[in-house]
Amino acid sequence: MSARIWQLLALKRLYLKRMCGEHFTQLQEKMPQKTHSMTSIMNGRGDELDSLIASCSLCTRSKLTTKRVSGFVNPRALICFITANPLVESTHNQLVFAPNKSATMLQNMITHVFKMSPQACSILSLLKCPVESTPHIDEVSMCLEFLHKQLECIAPKVIVLFGRECAQYILGQNLEGVRDFRDYGRILWHNNRSFLLTYSLGEIMRNPSLKPQVMQHLLVAKGVL
Numbered sequence: 001m002s003a004r005i006w007q008l009l010a011l012k013r014l015y016l017k018r019m020c021g022e023h024f025t026q027l028q029e030k031m032p033q034k035t036h037s038m039t040s041i042m043n044g045r046g047d048e049l050d051s052l053i054a055s056c057s058l059c060t061r062s063k064l065t066t067k068r069v070s071g072f073v074n075p076r077a078l079i080c081f082i083t084a085n086p087l088v089e090s091t092h093n094q095l096v097f098a099p100n101k102s103a104t105m106l107q108n109m110i111t112h113v114f115k116m117s118p119q120a121c122s123i124l125s126l127l128k129c130p131v132e133s134t135p136h137i138d139e140v141s142m143c144l145e146f147l148h149k150q151l152e153c154i155a156p157k158v159i160v161l162f163g164r165e166c167a168q169y170i171l172g173q174n175l176e177g178v179r180d181f182r183d184y185g186r187i188l189w190h191n192n193r194s195f196l197l198t199y200s201l202g203e204i205m206r207n208p209s210l211k212p213q214v215m216q217h218l219l220v221a222k223g224v225l
Contacts, residue, residue, distance in 0.1 A: 053128050053146050061139040064131045071124040073150055078225050079114065080122040080156040081106065082147070083201060084165050086130050088123045095119055098130065102201040106162075113218045114225075122154050126169060140169055151193075158224040159193060163200030171195060185217035187224065196221045 054068045062068075069086035072095050087103040089096050095118050097103040110118050127135055127143050147170075151159075161167050167183070171190050188195045198217040204210050 049146065049149055056128065056142070056146075058142045059136075059139040061127070061129045061131055061133075061135065064133075065129050067130055068128050069125070069130055070128065070146075071150065072118075072122060073124070073153055074120065074122045075154055077120060077122040077154060078157050079116075079221065080124060080151075080154060080159045081110070081162070082124050082126065082159060082166055082170065083162045084126045084135070085132070086125040086128060088118070095123070101205055105201050105204065109218060113215065114222055122150075122156060124150055126166060144169055157194060158187070158221045159195045160218070160221050161195055161197045163203065164197070165200070167195075167197045171197075185213070185220055187220065194224060196224075 050070045053070045056062055056068060069089045071086060072088050072090045083102070083106070085102075087098050087100075087106055089098075097107055097118075106123070107118060110116055110121060114121075124147060126140055126147060128146060129143075161170060171188060183197050185198060186196070188197060196217060198214050199210050204214055
């Protein structure tokens, strides 16, 4: 199924290029190169995946910025954090946090609550373009395939999801109508992985009274390690 999805994404990219004026014969000449790249990605070559993310132009969101942020993948990490927007990037296997309050908050959670170095974790995001705007479902759908491939490279004991948006796209759960937030702070089992859902970093900054609840949620995740 994953291979089929990647083939469809490659096909969509080719159609977009044709819409921009390229001839079909030119697309045929490029197909072997694209197919080779997809094969490398399916074989687990992370550098190929990073390159594909860096050159992605599949959705309208990619037109708003030239920057792409893959996140940080540590194959030996015991815990993975996933946010909606990208907060860290990897430069020569070193973590670089974005210069914003959300990134600082996440870094403090890792170091002060989990007592871990950020490099010991995997830190990923739904979206790969650092654009501050509400994403359209089509934009998330494109980036989500990148995230799924990144998750295939790691086997953490728990994955912490920040915000209902992450849960909706990753777990496939419709949490819009949940008023008692019964899924927050609980270990959720999905596709042979353990997930924990908590509030988004943006929600925490807008409503600091949520911090005690978030602390309890994170302690539950810490207890899994």
